[in-house]
Amino acid sequence: MKNLTAALALAMMTSAAAFSAASAAEVTTTKEVTTTTDNAVVEQEQATLLTTRPENAVTIKTYYEQTVYNPSDETIGEVRDVLIDDDGEISALILGVGGFLGLGEKNVAVPFDAVRRAEKDNSWYLVMNTTKEALEDAPGYKYDSDTGEWNPDND
Numbered sequence: 001m002k003n004l005t006a007a008l009a010l011a012m013m014t015s016a017a018a019f020s021a022a023s024a025a026e027v028t029t030t031k032e033v034t035t036t037t038d039n040a041v042v043e044q045e046q047a048t049l050l051t052t053r054p055e056n057a058v059t060i061k062t063y064y065e066q067t068v069y070n071p072s073d074e075t076i077g078e079v080r081d082v083l084i085d086d087d088g089e090i091s092a093l094i095l096g097v098g099g100f101l102g103l104g105e106k107n108v109a110v111p112f113d114a115v116r117r118a119e120k121d122n123s124w125y126l127v128m129n130t131t132k133e134a135l136e137d138a139p140g141y142k143y144d145s146d147t148g149e150w151n152p153d154n155d
Helices: 002-023 132-137
Strands: 031-035 041-045 067-069 075-084 090-097 106-111 115-120 123-128 141-144 149-152
Touching (some): 075 106, 075 123, 075 132
Antiparallel strands (some): 067 075
């Protein structure tokens, strides 16, 4: 799971960088030409590097394993995972809801844009406009460690 977390952090930072790259200074990309052992010529474009942090970018820790509140400041869940699509964009969050001390908890998927950052007393926290009951009634998901995917919980 630590490798998954590191991969998600890298993907989120890459996604944030791509999103805000227009406002950040970039180092020009270059092409590297190499010859393989069978004399085939391969041209590869090297990654664009940033010289400044993208504006408004946040780390994955801003979301991952953070408590989510409703607009009335009541706890409704905790972010258990961050899902990134094939384009490197964050598409969904997996929230752990219900249960007590991790027992009886259910994992549900919510769209990434359904959760927003809010500030109170100079601290950031996550808010979602829903109820704990609505999340508990939502379809559940289970993590399959063999495939590294969240699948519908049909139990």
